[in-house]
Amino acid sequence: MQTKNAVLEDLQGIVGKENLREATPEDAIDGVEPSLVVEPGSVEEISAVMKLARGEGLAVSLRGGGTKTYLGAPPRSLDLILSTARMDGIIEHVPGDQIVRTQSGVRLAALQEKLAEANQMLGIDPPEEGATIGGVVAANSSGPRRYRYGTVRDLIIGITVVLADGTVAKAGGKVVKNVAGYDLSKLFTGSLGTLGVIADANFRLHPRPESARTVAVEVETPQAARDAAQAIVHSQVEATAVELHWSDEAKLISVLLESIPGGIEAKEERASFLLEEFGEVRTLGDGEVENLEPLSTVSADEVEIKIGAPPTELATVLDSVLDAAKRRDLTARMTGHAGTGVTYAVLSGEEGALAEVVDEVREIRTRNGGSAVVRRAPTSFKKRVDVWGPAGDYLGLTRRVKEKFDPGYTMNPGRFIGGI
Amino acid sequence: MDRGQLIETMQGILGPQGVIHEHEELRTYECDGLMNYRVIPDLVVLPETAEQVQRIVQTCYDEGIPFVARGSGTGLSGGALPVESGVLIVLSRMRRILEVDVENQRIVVEPGVINVWVSQEVADEGYYYAPDPASQIVSSIGGNLAENSGGVHCLKYGFTTNHVMGAEVVLPDGSVVHIGGGKSPDAPGYELLGAFVGSEGTLGIATKITLRLVRKPxxxxxxxxxxxxxxxxxxxxxxxxxxxxxxxxxxxxxxxxxxxxxxxxxxxxxxxxxxxxxxxxxxxxxxxxxxxxxxxxxxxxxxxxxxxxxxxxxxxxxxxxxxxAFGAMGSISNDYYVQDGVVPRTELGTVLKKISDLSNDYGLRVANVFHAGDGNLHPLVLYDNDAPGEAEKAEKLAGDIVFTCLEHGGSLTGEHGIGEDKKKYMPKMFTTDDMNVMQLLRCAFDPHQICNPGKIFPTPRLCGERPGPFHMHPVQKAGLAENF
Structure with a gap:
């Protein structure tokens, strides 16, 4: 192993002086400070950086827009942050093929803007502002539109990755339909930087909808929320999103409808009719829709849990969180993708009580199916509660996959499920 | 364990009716839908339960015997081609629909369930199963999962991989795992299910499969x-x-x-x-x-x-x-070879022209039928097996057609798989590093490489983790793999 200065010089040799800097306290992840931040500008540079880091036994975390560093457990160790900020080129957009190939450091918003010029879009709409493609893939970020378009794993068609030992490999391609070789694009989706660096990714695109409306129903009980969502899900409306909003101020199920100008009124009418029996229905104005956006802001002392459950369990999920919170004098607000069974709960209050809520919700989900993962929480809380919760019988296999791709645990050690 | 002992062990697990070992009967299973490759397996076993599959696989693992899983055998790339001195595990007796949950838009089935049965099961409730390969009245869900089958309606609705939500899998070491959330979204951990679907039977055997049901339009x-x-x-x-x-x-x-x-x-x-x-x-x-x-x-x-x-x-x-269309070729030609390639949609015109030129050069007719929306071509190369050399010529022409697809930014296969048939072409699409990294996944699932060995990759790699004194691996002995 070399001295820190020697490593610094080697890294400078790879990326140039201007693309390497000493880390600052702002670069810390859950209180663990790295020493250096490096910004490679090409796949070759990423490969050389990784090879060096692995050889030196450095622990490496990846950073795109830095919008989701809160995810996962606190790192076991951290020496080097590899930023994809300079990997910011859109490689190829072919409107006629409805595909795009992009480097991982491209911001999702910038990509969407570019695609919009051809009336196309990538059907992924996570709430974080400033997220990059690499981060969205690595964290498997999703938003309301997942109800119609699916998640990253449904839209990614190819990938180039760099493993910890510097090996560069690609899988998939730039055609939507393709079954040649293993689908590593999906494997890397949601891998949280623990298998390798995502250098670039290819996606299938969709036409941008010409017109959109949001219809919402005010509900009073978790059961009514569940029933309203189910009414849309089992209809033939083909909604784009079915969302839950649950706070002291508003309790709503909102339905995003998209169509062509000649089709939107019929959809709006039909959806409104279906929702009427559950409460007061109205079509929301633009400003109102924005106010209902998912929980993009969570304050530093709050705990956010992501609960996955069968969609018909929505009332049980809401009740379990509300009951558990109420009994401990905690406040809770929730949003969720009611059509697909994802609920986000944000709680605040005393830490011990919050930990009990997580345990209680997990226990219910273990019995009835699903999961409860802590997304955002103070570091002290993350040290107290396993953010991932119990893994299923696939944990051993998960570990074997990790150890094949990154045998030295160079990549983001300690932050993934099961201490991976 | 010699063959006699193996037969006895398998009969112990399955009863005498569940084991086929007579040479003549074994011949029934020598190929799948791609009939130009034929291998007679050592033994065919017909489990009826997941537990039996687990015990079969456990035995194979303990004894170092390679095995291949097979559904209805309609695959067109030789993915379910048996391996010599191996066991063929035929899943067509596992045909139960285990649970219908229309409320959550899910159905849980065994791997031998026929594709079209799923839609029939839920039709009255206004639902159906979207992936519809042309073979859907015969092909099984387990086979569809292995091949990530497409169909004519996948342009809007996606492929099998977008509709399989969970699976119980017997891994090649005999352990059982449940991957994918099933009825719940976003199971924490790696997207193992996404990697498993479409792995052509090389990573394990799905014994219980949760599928998404789609509301009829x-x-x-x-x-x-x-x-x-x-x-x-x-x-x-x-x-x-x-x-x-x-x-x-x-x-x-x-x-x-x-x-x-x-x-x-x-x-x-x-x-x-x-x-x-x-x-x-x-x-x-x-x-x-x-x-x-x-x-x-x-x-x-x-x-x-x-x-x-x-x-x-x-x-x-x-x-x-x-x-x-495929079957109808028999009315205008004695024999035909079904090709499966993909091109970016914008390259369709150019590629069709090139196929036509190739057809003229080779002096063989090529019929084109394809999923135009996603650029998935199925050129049918017509030939006469009785005419000397024509079969080889047809295969070469079919190869040139997929190379043309690759030159234009496409893929070797859109839905039929690589299997046995196209593994020799893989280096045209992927580098050695690409394929070695893919095989890391294989090593994690199947370290001893006994699960459908020799498929997909032209140069299979052993995973270099056999402790103790060196013994030549049976797969290696059979020339199906070399050491990493």
Missing amino acids: EAVRTLLAAFKDTEEAGGAVSGIIGAGIVPAAIEMMDALTIEAVERQVSPGFPDAGAILIVELDGPEAEVASQFDHVIEVCQMNEASEIRVAEDDEERALFWKGRKA
């Missing part, structure tokens, strides 16, 4: 349009996609295919250089408006005739003609 409109040639039909396809319409299906057939289909099933297709079948589905008002647009686009591209299906019966007739 309010309206379905289908038309058939005739064009002078494939180029004009291709222009219409681009026009439809360019208008921001996502049809449920767009299928193209060329003149030779139309001729064969007419002889075989007489759907009454117009005499034309190319035919498009376009289907839209969704909410009534949306479909009605977009359907008018599709008709306009066809007219602008000089369609000589446009037929709109007046009812379900006429729609079924259009689809009958399309789905009969």
Whole structure:
């Protein structure tokens, strides 16, 4: 192993002086400070950086827009942050093929803007502002539109990755339909930087909808929320999103409808009719829709849990969180993708009580199916509660996959499920 | 364990009815839907439960015996081709639908359940299972999962991988895991299910599969349009996609295919250089408006005739003609080779022209029938097996066709898989590093490489983790792999 200065010089040799800097306290992840931040500008540079880091036994975390560093457990160790900020080129957009190939450091918003010029879009709409493609893939970020378009794993068609030992490999391609070789694009989706660096990714695109409306129903009980969502899900409306909003101020199920100008009124009418029996229905104005956006802001002392459950369990999920919170004098607000069974709960209050809520919700989900993962929480809380919760019988296999791709645990050690 | 002991052990697990070991009977299983590769397995076993599959696999693992899983055997790339001195695990007796949960839009089935049964099971509730490979009346869900099967409606609805939500898997070491959330979204951890679906039976055996059910659309409109040639039909396809319409299906057939289909099933297709079948589905008002647009686009591209299906019966007739295309080749040629390649949609015209040139160069006819919406071509190379050298020539032509697809940014296969047939072509699409990294996944699932060995990759690698004194691995001995 070399001295820190020697490593610094080697890294400078790879990326140039201007693309390497000493880390600052702002670069810390859950209180663990790295020493250096490096910004490679090409796949070759990423490969050389990784090879060096692995050889030196450095622990490496990846950073795109830095919008989701809160995810996962606190790192076991951290020496080097590899930023994809300079990997910011859109490689190829072919409107006629409805595909795009992009480097991982491209911001999702910038990509969407570019695609919009051809009336196309990538059907992924996570709430974080400033997220990059690499981060969205690595964290498997999703938003309301997942109800119609699916998640990253449904839209990614190819990938180039760099493993910890510097090996560069690609899988998939730039055609939507393709079954040649293993689908590593999906494997890397949601891998949280623990298998390798995502250098670039290819996606299938969709036409941008010409017109959109949001219809919402005010509900009073978790059961009514569940029933309203189910009414849309089992209809033939083909909604784009079915969302839950649950706070002291508003309790709503909102339905995003998209169509062509000649089709939107019929959809709006039909959806409104279906929702009427559950409460007061109205079509929301633009400003109102924005106010209902998912929980993009969570304050530093709050705990956010992501609960996955069968969609018909929505009332049980809401009740379990509300009951558990109420009994401990905690406040809770929730949003969720009611059509697909994802609920986000944000709680605040005393830490011990919050930990009990997580345990209680997990226990219910273990019995009835699903999961409860802590997304955002103070570091002290993350040290107290396993953010991932119990893994299923696939944990051993998960570990074997990790150890094949990154045998030295160079990549983001300690932050993934099961201490991976 | 010698063969006799193995038979005895398997009979102990399955009873005498569940084990086939007589040479003549074993021959029934020597190939799948791709009949130019044939291998007689050592033993065929027919489990009826997941527990039996687990015990079979455990035995194979303990004894270092390679095995291959097989569903209905309709695969077209030799993915379920047995291995010599190996066990073939036939899953067609595992045919139970285990749970129907329409409320959560899920159904749980065993791997031997036939694709079309799933839709039939939930039809009365207004639901169906979207992936519809042409083989759907025969092919099994387990096989569909292994191959990530497509179908004519995947343009809008996606492929098998977008509809498998969870699986119970017997791993090659005999352990059982449950991957994917099933009824719940976003199971924490790696996306193991996404990697497993489409792995062509090389990572384990799915014994219980949770599928997504899709609500039947309010309206379905289908038309058939005739064009002078494939180029004009291709222009219409681009026009439809360019208008921001996502049809449920767009299928193209060329003149030779139309001729064969007419002889075989007489759907009454117009005499034309190319035919498009376009289907839209969704909410009534949306479909009605977009359907008018599709008709306009066809007219602008000089369609000589446009037929709109007046009812379900006429729609079924259009689809009958399309789905009969492969089989119908028998009416115009003694033998044919089904190719499966993908090109970016914008390259369709150029690639079709090149296929036509290749056909002329080789002096062999090529019929084209394909999923035009996603650029998935199925050129059918017609030949006569009795004419000396023609079969080899046909195979070479078929190879040149997929190379053309690759040159234009496409893929070796869109839905039939690599299997045995195309592994030799993999280096044309992927580098050695690409394939070695893919095989890391294999090593994590199947470190001893006993699960469908020798498929997909031209140079299988052992995983370099056999402790103790060196013994040559049976797979290595059989020449199916070399050490990493």
